[in-house]
Amino acid sequence: MGATKRILIVRHPEDPFERWGYVIHLLIEAWRERGLCVELIYDIDRPVEADVVIPHLDLTSTPRAYRDFFARYPVVLNRDICDISKRRVSQNLVTRPDAFDGPVIVKTDRNAGGAPELDRLRRRGRVRRKLLQAARKLPWTLTGLVRTRDYKVYEHPRLVPRAVWHNPRLVVERFLPECQGDLYVLRRYVFLGSREYNTMAFSPLPVVKAQNVVRRSKRCSPSHARPFATGACCR
Structure with a gap:
């Protein structure tokens, strides 16, 4: 039987990780139930052994110190996505x-x-x-x-x-909104590895946010997005 896989989640020391309902919380629970070792750190002064590293900094731009830390590891989720401004x-x-x-x-x-x-x-x-x-x-x-x-x-x-x-x-x-009838539509495609889900949220307001959504529906994942999802995650 092989060694237990280790997942390292790197968070920022000033982020509201415990206070906000991040999706990663559900993933951590599921991974641990499957017997995986999941460790959370915010101190990047020393390397930690891991098979996969998941940055979870909740910042628009990844600070240089964190990019240097991630460079020590062969497998890092979204390694190349350092600036989403x-x-x-x-x-x-x-x-x-x-x-x-x-x-x-x-x-x-x-x-x-x-x-x-x-x-x-x-x-x-x-x-x-x-x-x-x-x-x-x-x-x-x-x-x-x-x-x-x-x-x-x-x-x-x-x-x-x-x-x-x-x-x-x-x-x-x-401003290029998608509309159905008198409702504005926001599509959301979430993927990790081979798992994915695609949803649509409907709102009477042009800026669709959770607090103004009146209806949601689950959709089939778009075929044109699958090649991107396959190659985008871990590098």
Whole structure:
């Protein structure tokens, strides 16, 4: 009988790992029930023996120290995905008011409205919390502080406030929603190895979030995504 496989999950010391309902919690439970050894660490000063490493930093960009740590291991989930800022990954960016003729949406360049980074800032002392509270009172077009549920949709780029175009914390994207009837649709395809699921969420609001979803359905996985999923995970 072979040695027990070891899975190492690397988290950030300032993330809300215990407080938030991450999918990884369910996976950890399932893996341990199958007899796998799962270890969680946030101290990367020393290497830990592992067959597979799973980064779980909940940040838009992976810090250099963590990338160097992952380089020590032969198998790392999503090793090459180190920056998911919209300027890095989006194919729908609009950079000038005259560059697109149609509706657009203004978002933060950082993932999830920059919420993970802001959460860390709040936890670093009273002064930083006070500064953040003060910044929230200023126009969002200047601060770049906008929650995902408050992303703005405009009928044309010319209607986007001028300050947005000069704010590096914000991006403008073409707004290309999928609709069914009078509901907006958000598709979600999740995969890990050979396992996958594909869902659709429906909302009356253009920015589809969990709190405004009125219906969900499970769909067959898209065939065109399977080759990407097969080659994207561990490298």
